[in-house]
Amino acid sequence: MHRRRSKPLIWILALIFVLTCLLLQSIRLRGDGLSYYAYDRSLLFDHDLDFANEFQAYNPAHDATPDLTRRTDTGLVSNPYTVGPALLWSPFILVVHMVYRATRLGVDLCAAPAATGYEFPYVAAITLGTNFYALLGLLALCSVSAHYFGSRPAFMAVLGIWFGTSYLHYLYFEPAYAHVLGASLVALFIWSYNLYHAHRHWSLLLRTGVIAGLMILTRWQNAVFLIIPVVDAVMSLMKISSRSRKQITRAVIQSWIFISIVVLLFMPQALVWKQLYGRWLTVPMGTTSMRWFAPALLEVLFSARNGLFAWTPLVAISVVGLAFLYRQDQPLAIALLIALLAQWWVNASVADWWGGSAFGGRRFIDSSVIFVVGLAGVLHQMAQWRGGRTIGLLALSLTIAWNVALWTQYAVGTPPVQSMHDLGQIYWGQFTDGFPQVYRLLGRSTWLDLAVRSGILQQQWTNVRTALVWMVVLIAMVYLVVRGASIMGMSNTAP
Numbered sequence: 001m002h003r004r005r006s007k008p009l010i011w012i013l014a015l016i017f018v019l020t021c022l023l024l025q026s027i028r029l030r031g032d033g034l035s036y037y038a039y040d041r042s043l044l045f046d047h048d049l050d051f052a053n054e055f056q057a058y059n060p061a062h063d064a065t066p067d068l069t070r071r072t073d074t075g076l077v078s079n080p081y082t083v084g085p086a087l088l089w090s091p092f093i094l095v096v097h098m099v100y101r102a103t104r105l106g107v108d109l110c111a112a113p114a115a116t117g118y119e120f121p122y123v124a125a126i127t128l129g130t131n132f133y134a135l136l137g138l139l140a141l142c143s144v145s146a147h148y149f150g151s152r153p154a155f156m157a158v159l160g161i162w163f164g165t166s167y168l169h170y171l172y173f174e175p176a177y178a179h180v181l182g183a184s185l186v187a188l189f190i191w192s193y194n195l196y197h198a199h200r201h202w203s204l205l206l207r208t209g210v211i212a213g214l215m216i217l218t219r220w221q222n223a224v225f226l227i228i229p230v231v232d233a234v235m236s237l238m239k240i241s242s243r244s245r246k247q248i249t250r251a252v253i254q255s256w257i258f259i260s261i262v263v264l265l266f267m268p269q270a271l272v273w274k275q276l277y278g279r280w281l282t283v284p285m286g287t288t289s290m291r292w293f294a295p296a297l298l299e300v301l302f303s304a305r306n307g308l309f310a311w312t313p314l315v316a317i318s319v320v321g322l323a324f325l326y327r328q329d330q331p332l333a334i335a336l337l338i339a340l341l342a343q344w345w346v347n348a349s350v351a352d353w354w355g356g357s358a359f360g361g362r363r364f365i366d367s368s369v370i371f372v373v374g375l376a377g378v379l380h381q382m383a384q385w386r387g388g389r390t391i392g393l394l395a396l397s398l399t400i401a402w403n404v405a406l407w408t409q410y411a412v413g414t415p416p417v418q419s420m421h422d423l424g425q426i427y428w429g430q431f432t433d434g435f436p437q438v439y440r441l442l443g444r445s446t447w448l449d450l451a452v453r454s455g456i457l458q459q460q461w462t463n464v465r466t467a468l469v470w471m472v473v474l475i476a477m478v479y480l481v482v483r484g485a486s487i488m489g490m491s492n493t494a495p
Helices: 007-024 032-046 052-056 084-103 120-149 151-164 167-172 179-199 202-218 220-237 245-277 313-320 322-328 330-349 362-382 388-412 423-444 446-456 461-488
Strands: none
Touching (some): 007 120, 007 167, 007 446, 007 461, 032 052, 032 084, 032 120, 084 120, 084 202, 120 167, 120 179, 120 322, 120 362, 151 313, 151 362, 151 388, 167 179, 167 362, 179 202, 179 220, 202 220, 202 245, 220 245, 220 330, 220 362, 313 322, 313 388, 322 330, 322 362, 330 362, 362 388, 388 423, 446 461
16 A cells, blocks of 8 residues: 655646646537436426426537427426436536626616526536536545555556546536546545545545445446445455454444435435436336347447447556556455446447447446556556556557547547447548647637637637636636645545
């Protein structure tokens, strides 16, 4: 176990986070994000859970949303997406809503259009909320992996998975999707559980239970990570002869408390299902959405259609690194391997296992903590070799460059990479469309557009002021998150 403190590195990570958010972040609400946000918008503006207007009147790009002609047993439009993201974004949206209303006091409301909830400040609140949880998650990833392999390998591993996988796209280009939120909560859950496992404090148990509940509420498939306390409990019971009855009783009570918290945190979803479908528990996607006994196990890893290893070879290297974690923490390594296998089976069983027009294996983003810890183990092992640290850094840089070029193909390529079903064509496109056009990714930055293209260059000073406000709010949020993370012990690699 490594016990060095890593405060300078988390501030460097925070600086990279701010700069990349300004240069790459797209503030937009599209695709699945419309359905996730519909919960907040409908409750805040319409005071109901009827999403007909959200999916029809406020969908200018005509993105795929639930069918308005098909009603549930309660007569409402279905929304098969989880309520977790809406719950996580709600503090940011409420603050914007109050500020927005306050700034309209004294304005002629008959002349001014009423707010719809889809104005730029509301969409920016969603993006800022995702940024908040993403940074917390990245710090948790760094802390967990640094505990086992040291701060430098952990820092490099976080950068590798951050910029070398699909995480990159769903943080900066689709902030209203649930993938980054899910990955962050999984990382926070493992970080918090490690602390609880080391100290067994009741407060740590409560915090871990709350995070676990939110983790499942955001992405149902993340329930597989509850295997971590299960494996811990089983391996503890194997040593039952050396434990007192008092210790066993305490462990049973704590387990029941943990389960109760998780169930309680799931109640918002159950209440929504009751309102929408008339049932406390249901399968909102429909029973035909999953093919449990005919999973596309090889395709989801190696296919040109967003295959995990085919698109992001860095992940394959990271999985191997779990062997190095096994030397340090056998229960966690076993649990993470089981969780990864379960995620693999679940993702391969989805009818559209390729994830639609996704960028890479997006449904594996929730497993980022597994990839970061594994990659940190590989980098730590390589550092023991002569010249291994340099080779590791070079290899990591190349895989990140490869992913960024692939992202460029996805965003601005002709034809776009998501329309290609041949790996040879995709790989060749890296050199014809990917690497030569990387600079065009800056064109996706909302901040650069407000500050420069539609701001200074066109002398639209309102846009410049908006860009400045966004930058100040982002920097302030990042500072507060890092300070809070330091207080919670994320800068200390030991639990």
